[in-house]
Amino acid sequence: MKKKIRILIAKPGLDGHDKGAKIVSLALRDAGMEVIYSGLHQSLEQVIQTAIQETVDVIGLSIMSGAHLPISEKLIGMMKEHGLDDVKLTVGGVIPHRDIPKLKEMGVAEVFPGGTSFEDIINGINKLFK
Amino acid sequence: MGVAKYIKDERGAIKEVTYQSGIKVKPVYGPQDLEKAGFEYDKDLGNPGEYPFTRSLHPQSYRSRAWTTRQYTGFGTPEETNERFKLMIANGQNGLNVAFDLPTQMGYDSDHPLAEGEVGRVGMAIDSLKDFETAFAGIPLDRIGSGLTINAVATIMMAMYQAVAEKFGYSREQISTTPQNDILKEMIGRGAWIFPVEHGVRLVGDSIEYAVKELPRSNPVSICGYHIRESGATPAQEIAYAFEIAKAYIDNVVQRGIKPEEFVGRFSFNFNVYGNLWEQIAKFRAARKLWAKMLKNEYGVTEKKKLFLRGLFGGGGSGLTKEQPENNIMRGAYYALGAALSGAQTIALCSFDEAYTIPTPRSALLSLRTLEILMDEVGLRDTVDPLAGSYFIETITLEMENKILEEMKEVEALGGMVKCISTGLIQRKISSQAYEYEKGLQSGEYKKVGITPGKTDKESGTTDVELHEYNEEWAEKSRANLKELRRTRNQQDVNQSLKALEKASMTNENVMPYLVKCCHAYATVGEMAGVFRQTFGEWNEPEFY
Numbered sequence: 001m002k003k004k005i006r007i008l009i010a011k012p013g014l015d016g017h018d019k020g021a022k023i024v025s026l027a028l029r030d031a032g033m034e035v036i037y038s039g040l041h042q043s044l045e046q047v048i049q050t051a052i053q054e055t056v057d058v059i060g061l062s063i064m065s066g067a068h069l070p071i072s073e074k075l076i077g078m079m080k081e082h083g084l085d086d087v088k089l090t091v092g093g094v095i096p097h098r099d100i101p102k103l104k105e106m107g108v109a110e111v112f113p114g115g116t117s118f119e120d121i122i123n124g125i126n127k128l129f130k
Numbered sequence: 131m132g133v134a135k136y137i138k139d140e141r142g143a144i145k146e147v148t149y150q151s152g153i154k155v156k157p158v159y160g161p162q163d164l165e166k167a168g169f170e171y172d173k174d175l176g177n178p179g180e181y182p183f184t185r186s187l188h189p190q191s192y193r194s195r196a197w198t199t200r201q202y203t204g205f206g207t208p209e210e211t212n213e214r215f216k217l218m219i220a221n222g223q224n225g226l227n228v229a230f231d232l233p234t235q236m237g238y239d240s241d242h243p244l245a246e247g248e249v250g251r252v253g254m255a256i257d258s259l260k261d262f263e264t265a266f267a268g269i270p271l272d273r274i275g276s277g278l279t280i281n282a283v284a285t286i287m288m289a290m291y292q293a294v295a296e297k298f299g300y301s302r303e304q305i306s307t308t309p310q311n312d313i314l315k316e317m318i319g320r321g322a323w324i325f326p327v328e329h330g331v332r333l334v335g336d337s338i339e340y341a342v343k344e345l346p347r348s349n350p351v352s353i354c355g356y357h358i359r360e361s362g363a364t365p366a367q368e369i370a371y372a373f374e375i376a377k378a379y380i381d382n383v384v385q386r387g388i389k390p391e392e393f394v395g396r397f398s399f400n401f402n403v404y405g406n407l408w409e410q411i412a413k414f415r416a417a418r419k420l421w422a423k424m425l426k427n428e429y430g431v432t433e434k435k436k437l438f439l440r441g442l443f444g445g446g447g448s449g450l451t452k453e454q455p456e457n458n459i460m461r462g463a464y465y466a467l468g469a470a471l472s473g474a475q476t477i478a479l480c481s482f483d484e485a486y487t488i489p490t491p492r493s494a495l496l497s498l499r500t501l502e503i504l505m506d507e508v509g510l511r512d513t514v515d516p517l518a519g520s521y522f523i524e525t526i527t528l529e530m531e532n533k534i535l536e537e538m539k540e541v542e543a544l545g546g547m548v549k550c551i552s553t554g555l556i557q558r559k560i561s562s563q564a565y566e567y568e569k570g571l572q573s574g575e576y577k578k579v580g581i582t583p584g585k586t587d588k589e590s591g592t593t594d595v596e597l598h599e600y601n602e603e604w605a606e607k608s609r610a611n612l613k614e615l616r617r618t619r620n621q622q623d624v625n626q627s628l629k630a631l632e633k634a635s636m637t638n639e640n641v642m643p644y645l646v647k648c649c650h651a652y653a654t655v656g657e658m659a660g661v662f663r664q665t666f667g668e669w670n671e672p673e674f675y
Contacts (some may be wrong), residue, residue: 014232014248016321019361022674029675039671041236042322043244065232066487066600070247082255096486114485115452117572120586 005129007058009040010047020093020114024110027118028125044075044085048082056087058109058125062095069102076107088128092116133405133449133567133576149409149526151366151533159521167528174419174528178514181426182419184527184568185515186473187438197469198476199501200227200277200442201494206604208265211254216267217491221498226269226276227442227478229253229488230287235322237283240608250604252488253279256287257612257656259649262294262386267525267666271295275306276351277442278521282324284311285337286658289645292345296650306347308398311337314375317551317669319357324659327552329666333641335382340642342393343589352442359402360448362564365413366530370537371556372399374425374547380429390429391436399441403465403479404449409530412522414443414472416530443474447558450485454580458482463500468512469516477501561674572578615652623651628661635665 009025010020015018018040029035034056038047051059059079063071079087091103097107100111110124134155136525137146147155156163176182179189179526188194201223203214215226230253233245239257240249249255263568268275273293280287288309295305313330316323323330334351341350354512355363355372363371383393401417403410421439446465450458459482466479479497481489489497517523541550550556570576604636631644648658 014236014244014251014322016236016316016323017562018321019319019564022561023568026562026565026675027569037674065248066251067247083297092484113452115581116586117584118569119572119584 004032004034005058005125006034006036006054006056007060007125008036008047008051008054008056008095009062010042010050010062011040011062012042012044012047012075013063013065013067014041015063015065015067016040017032017064018062024060024062024092024112024118024121027037028122030119031122033125044071044078047075048078048084051079051084051087057129058088059089060090060093060125061091063091063095066094068093068095069099072103072108073106090125134409135570135575149406151362151409151413151530151674152364153409153412153526153529153533155408155522155526159525161521163521163525167525167595169524169528175518175599181434181437182422184415184419185518187418187440187475191473191514192470192505193514194513196505196511197474198208198225199223199498200225200444200476200478201481201489201497202227202229202279202478203494205229205231205253206250206255206486206601207607208254208256208261210250210604211265212267212269214491214494215265218494218498219269219274219497222502223498225476226272226274227672228265228276228278229276230280231255232322234655235280235282237286237324237655237663239612239654239656240605241612242656245605247605249608251600255604255608256290256653257608258615259290259293259297260611260615260652262290263297266294266298271298271300271305275347276306276443278307278309281313281316281320281322282330283655283659283662284309284313285333286645286649286655288337288341288345288348288350289642290649292646293649301579302344303346304531305345306349307345308349308352309337310354310400311351311376312400314378314547314551315354315357315372317671318371318556319354319361323669325662325666326669327548329662330669331378331382331548333662334379335386335413336640336642338379338383338393338396339388339640342388344642345498348436349398349440351397352400353379354400354401356402356445358560359404360445362560362562362567364422364563365402365409366533367537367560368402368411369417369420370534370541371547372401373421373534374538374541378547390425391431391433391464394425394431395433395436395438396427396561397440399439400445400447401441401443402445403443403469404446404461407464407468408523410528411472411517412526412530414469414474415523415527416534419527420531420534440475441467442476443479444478446478446480447484450480451578451580452481452485455482455485455582458485459496459500462497463503466501466504467510470504473515492503552672556673557672558674612654615654624648624653624657627651628653628657631658632661632665635662 088109090110095113135148175184177184232248234256291307337350355368359368418439422437481493627648634644
């Protein structure tokens with residue numbers, strides 16, 4: 001049997017709007033993934049530590065405050081430092097379309113702006129492991 | 131279609147309609163429906179301005195005065211925000227609704243590592259009284275009231291508002307502020323909490339007690355069903371949970387030996403306007419009635435004005451779509467129409483670009499104009515409670531009342547709101563409802579214009595929405611100001627005032643007077659919140675599944 005994808009849904013930083021992170025967690029769980037939800041107000045150090053401890057395949061950041069560019073850039077640097085080279089990073093939330101190429105260029109594997117269907121999120125993540 | 135459940139026959143005719151709150155809607159209503167529901171004019175409606183205030187709080191409602199418009203404003207540095215405040219006031223807005231950035235909301239100074247990338251982003255950055263002096267310069271604080279959208283550190287901002295007013299020569303009796311200050315809803319919905327539940331509630335209690343004694347024109351708490359609804363609650367739950375939260379605050383203040391009659395008149399509410407138009411109208415009318423009944427019967431409140439459910443009905447963020455964003459202009463107008471038909475006292479409307487970011491000046495003004503069109507152009511001020519007596523509206527208003535009561539009973543059976551939040555029960559319930567609703571949207575069970583079921587819209591709104599831009603310089607400026615402040619203020623005053631605050635926080639003493647002193651000494655938000663973090667610790671969120 002194929003190994004289940006383990007994903008950490010993380011809410012980095014100070015923003016507390018967690019409806020999106022929570023419902024996506026539920027959708028991914030129902031799609032057969034093992035989902036760890038970080039809870040709110042996580043520092044990037046905490047996100048990295050949880051990703052290591054839980055040996056996840058994917059970190060899915062949920063960012064609604066508009067700070068997705070600086071946060072993603074910093075996390076990618078930290079993932080490299082910690083040798084998390086095989087872990088994929090996805091970003092969801094309030095993301096203007098014009099920022100998607102910038103995020104991908106940084107090394108974000110997939111971007112799921114608000115309005116992305118559950119199906120597209122699930123397929124987008126599955127595709128990373130094919 | 132819409133947020134309600136519709137079952138149709140093979141020809142597309144509607145067979146069944148069920149609102150989110152569980153109310154089933156019939157094709158036609160008549161006098162027999164009111165009779166069946168036991169409707170009585172005096173008991174269920176009363177004249178406008180008369181108990182139980184279903185129709186209106188005031189006998190003349192909008193005839194005597196249109197609603198207060200209070201668009202949510204604030205970004206960048208206090209200078210920028212001050213300019214936007216003045217723009218909105220010059221354009222006819224008569225109250226402020228202040229947005230703070232996330233570091234401020236979470237009690238961190240602009241130079242804290244966790245503030246990186248967030249300074250001034252979703253609201254204005256406030257570190258000390260110096261920033262308030264800039265933000266409120268030239269604003270007549272005796273005439274313009276300010277809503278302060280802040281919760282975990284609302285006590286600090288309330289103290290700072292008093293301090294800035296005093297600095298400008300106003301007395302604390304003259305000023306009117308409404309901090310949001312509803313920490314329990316942050317724990318259900320919006321997430322800007324810091325301290326554990328019991329300490330959070332204590333701070334709310336401190337601010338209410340202080341306002342009763344020292345700030346006669348201020349309303350220390352604005353209870354927000356709004357964010358609970360945004361997080362996935364039904365309209366009936368929105369009201370029920372807000373009332374249960376209110377009860378938790380009332381209990382805290384009553385324990386201090388203050389009678390409900392002395393303070394409940396200062397509570398205000400913030401409710402959401404998105405959803406099915408009729409369900410919203412029923413919700414607001416039922417809520418006014420239930421609040422008055424509850425205060426009278428359960429808390430022995432007698433004075434008429436203290437039974438008023440005052441509040442801001444507005445927003446509607448969850449109703450907006452990122453797809454075809456211009457559609458949100460029309461959506462907002464219909465949401466505002468619902469609020470106007472319900473006699474909303476104060477309104478703020480989400481702007482069409484808020485599915486992306488905070489509004490540009492253009493979109494903020496569009497919202498303001500939308501509200502003006504309703505009041506000044508199409509006739510919403512003509513008569514009070516125009517829908518009263520409608521077989522349909524009165525029947526569903528009674529049904530809504532029962533639905534709200536059912537939800538309240540459920541919370542009370544589980545030990546009350548503080549318990550339900552501490553265990554995460556409410557949060558889990560709302561999250562799973564939000565998930566079900568989202569699935570319904572994606573499957574086409576619920577219809578939103580501009581959204582094709584199961585398809586991600588990758589195109590619309592990508593280039594044609596002008597976005598409010600974040601400016602990195604704001605953070606630098608804030609940090610530079612902070613550095614200068616720390617260099618020039620009297621450090622001994624700061625240390626002494628913080629020490630006194632710490633002492634008060636460890637006992638049952640009210641922290642408010644100590645916070646006012648800290649603010650006058652130019653202690654920073656981070657320093658004051660740091661004292662609380664030390665004394666109270668931080669909340670551990672319960673697991674959500």
